[in-house]
Amino acid sequence: LGSISYQRWNNISGTSVSNLTSNVNYPNNPSQTGTLTLMELPQNWGNNFGARINGWICPPTTGNYTFWIASDAA
Numbered sequence: 001l002g003s004i005s006y007q008r009w010n011n012i013s014g015t016s017v018s019n020l021t022s023n024v025n026y027p028n029n030p031s032q033t034g035t036l037t038l039m040e041l042p043q044n045w046g047n048n049f050g051a052r053i054n055g056w057i058c059p060p061t062t063g064n065y066t067f068w069i070a071s072d073a074a
Helices: 017-021
Strands: 003-010 032-035 049-056
Antiparallel strands (some): 003 032, 003 049
8 A cells, every 4th residue: 555645736837847846835835735546646637736746655566667757847
């Protein structure tokens, strides 16, 4: 088992990570927080926001695993 949480900051314009990290509300005052059952955000979640996903992954067996990230911006 693992635990996956997310934080979302609304009204973040631009496509650079620094647009999020320079916002006065980042990192301590997200617009929304919650937990996920998959390590991915819902599709068509809107525009002009920044998000952070973090958690622990506890694979059931040893071996090699591949992780990847997909985004429509930075």
